[in-house]
Amino acid sequence: MLATAGVVLTPIERESIEIADFGLGRFEELGLAVVVYVNTERVCAKELVLFPGQTCPEHRHPPGDGDPGKEETFRCRSGIVRLHVAGHDEITLRPGEQFTIEPDTLHWFQAGPDGAVISEFSTRSRDESDVFSDSRIVR
């Protein structure tokens, strides 16, 4: 899916793709694959890959350590993403479309029937501090 979307990875990046199932053991339904390009103190960029119909469960990126929380822009690169952000109606992102999620705002998203590749541009990523609405989730 990444190659089809025009994304070129180095061999090391291909080896280090993160497969996230959030500790729920239902990867085909609740999960995604993540390629982290860069994650400095100030800037993070990733590609998120979702298989058809796969969902990333609801969560938020809270403030902490003087940081107001992670700000994320999702840009759909291929496929369709349905994005649910607190305070907004459902947002549908098609290739070339994007949406910026403010810090500490609950959100979840689901790929359409062909899956999706999403470029994420954000402030520093601190996955371990994410707050999921489903308390069974372990990141």
Next chain:
Amino acid sequence: MLATAGVVLTPIERESIEIADFGLGRFEELGLAVVVYVNTERVCAKELVLFPGQTCPEHRHPPGDGDPGKEETFRCRSGIVRLHVAGHDEITLRPGEQFTIEPDTLHWFQAGPDGAVISEFSTRSRDESDVFSDSRIVR
């Protein structure tokens, strides 16, 4: 070149591609095209497109207004880029390869014989505060 590299733009984005010649009037030699995806107070993401052999002239992103200066990661998406960063030997970026340039560090870069598409992930972009080594340059 963007389409070949797998980059999908909306019609509005296609209309708003910035053609930068730095006020030098030698675009084929010294210039680039820029698509800005997002530029918030904290995060910026762009695609940079250089025609074959085109150069972006030497500059740096100085500190200001409490900001330590723009931090940039260049990720080569297609073609070849030769990147010159103060304190480093010449860096060659091929598709999937990237380099992070620290704030306030002089750098310039040139596309190889097939041109290049570069994804740039950075802190906020303030082009007007860039400092170019060639004082004739107007941004």
